[in-house]
Amino acid sequence: DVVMTQSPLSLSVTLGQPASISCRSSQSLLESDGNTYLNWFQQRPGQSPRRLIYMVSNRDPGVPDRFSGSGSGTDFTLKISRVEAEDVGVYYCMQARQWTFGQGTKVEIK
């Protein structure tokens, strides 16, 4: 089974500053169809998760462009260019073939 490992597990960021979350998989997520099925989710306190990014780097509708995803193979990154107060929450990566989630990264404001 694929294991997804996120780092850091906790992040304290000053408003307006960038943030970066790493997600590593135990094996390559590149599929035989040429696609890489790696998603990012945000879960704000008290809310259900919301997908931000699908297939590594594609933003879902309504997701601010300060969020971006990148990576390939086994290494992936979610970046927030300028953290805002509404970005507080837990972020999860997920490989969408076997539906395995990372442990989550808690983002808070410093």
Add this chain to the structure above:
Amino acid sequence: VQLVESGGALVQPGGSLRLSCAASGFSYNDYWMSWVRQAPGKGLEWVARMNQDGTKKYYVDSVKGRFTISRDNGQNSLFLQMNSLRVDDTAVYFCVRDCSTSGCSNWGQGTLVTVSS
């Protein structure tokens, strides 16, 4: 798009429970559907998923043989039959639609299952 779960409750270890999810706002028949759970204060764990016509079903190892996912396409509903419940099944259970196209990801509000004596 709306996904509304129901059926969560307090149940004793060894007991059974059936969760339901009512889907609306999209062509339900066209999508895989899944259950994902979140234990109190913990991360997300995928539980089960099934394809459009119910011919393919997958489960996380920890629930195999105890949980059964099913759907009624005529009623736009998804179900999770949970038997032999254990304390570590305690979690909020989310009904999820997720596919690899833009905007194709929706989660319900979740329903709480508590397994305790």
